[in-house]
Amino acid sequence: MDPEKIFIIVPSYNEAAVIQQTLRPLLDCGYRVVVVDDGSTDNTGSQLQCLPVTCIQHIMNLGQGAALQTGMTYALCQGAEIIVHFDADGQHNHRDITRLVQPVLEGRADVALGSRFLNKEHIREIPPLKRILLRLATLFTIIVSGIRLTDTHNGFRAFSRAAAQRITIHENGMAHASEIIHAIARAKLSYIEIPVRIVYTQYSRTKGQSIFNSINILFDFILGRFLR
Numbered sequence: 001m002d003p004e005k006i007f008i009i010v011p012s013y014n015e016a017a018v019i020q021q022t023l024r025p026l027l028d029c030g031y032r033v034v035v036v037d038d039g040s041t042d043n044t045g046s047q048l049q050c051l052p053v054t055c056i057q058h059i060m061n062l063g064q065g066a067a068l069q070t071g072m073t074y075a076l077c078q079g080a081e082i083i084v085h086f087d088a089d090g091q092h093n094h095r096d097i098t099r100l101v102q103p104v105l106e107g108r109a110d111v112a113l114g115s116r117f118l119n120k121e122h123i124r125e126i127p128p129l130k131r132i133l134l135r136l137a138t139l140f141t142i143i144v145s146g147i148r149l150t151d152t153h154n155g156f157r158a159f160s161r162a163a164a165q166r167i168t169i170h171e172n173g174m175a176h177a178s179e180i181i182h183a184i185a186r187a188k189l190s191y192i193e194i195p196v197r198i199v200y201t202q203y204s205r206t207k208g209q210s211i212f213n214s215i216n217i218l219f220d221f222i223l224g225r226f227l228r
Contacts (some may be wrong), residue, residue, distance in 0.1 A: 001105055003030035005082065007075035008097070010035045011067030012088040016042040018203060023051055025094040026086070034074055035088070036067035064155075065176025069169040076164060083164045085157045089204045092156050096196040100158045103192050110163035110189040113149065114156030114196035122197050130200075141178045145185040149193060153177045156196050163189050 008031045012019060019035070026033050033053040037044055039061035048055045056070055068085060075083050082101050086092050096114065103109045116122045116134075126134070134153055141152035155177065159167070166187045171179045184191055 007032045007080040008084045008086045009071030010088050011064045013038045014040045014042045015088040016044045016047050018090045019047050022090050034071045036071045038067040063172035065169045066172040083159045087155050091198050091204045100194050104160050109192040111191040112158040114154045115151035115193040116198050117150040118195035145182045147185045
């Protein structure tokens with residue numbers, strides 16, 4: 001497939017320190033890159049001006065879920081055949097995109113989900129507390145959605161056009177990760193997990209979710225389901 005038909009959605013909030021470093025390898029591969037600047041208060045916007053990316057700005061910070069939905073809506077309108085979610089903080093490896101989109105391109109799955117728990121070496125690289133929280137989050141999502149996965153809160157995902165058209169993200173915040181899995185189950189989309197490596201830099205660790213925020217995410221998801 002023409003890489004220009006593969007749209008990489010990069011939700012970004014105050015990532016000026018690393019955003020260029022994250023985006024340049026994606027551009028070198030020829031992908032269409034859509035950055036959703038989610039109300040950043042640093043100079044993220046100015047860092048994007050010299051790059052050939054599409055930048056969509058939220059006037060105020062709405063949350064990563066809202067940024068992803070904005071990016072997906074735009075990509076679909078522009079004729080995207082494959083949509084990939086890619087974090088702005090440098091944790092994801094652009095080289096994994098090829099393996100992630102391959103089963104979608106071949107029609108073996110509607111959705112490909114990255115997992116850090118399919119490779120023993122990758123598991124050892126996850127900070128211990130983070131590993132526990134991820135395991136608990138995965139157990140919860142399995143119970144709620146009925147989908148058996150190893151890593152339900154990995155932000156590295158690929159969707160076929162048809163799959164993306166059937167998923168609407170309502171959870172503006174980080175609870176969108178569980179919501180997406182639930183939507184895959186509800187829409188009866190086929191899925192596959194692909195091993196990916198997450199790079200935990202000092203920068204990404206500083207910006208990561210605390211245990212207290214993880215509890216808030218769980219509460220938001222449960223509340224959101226009842227309200228809908």
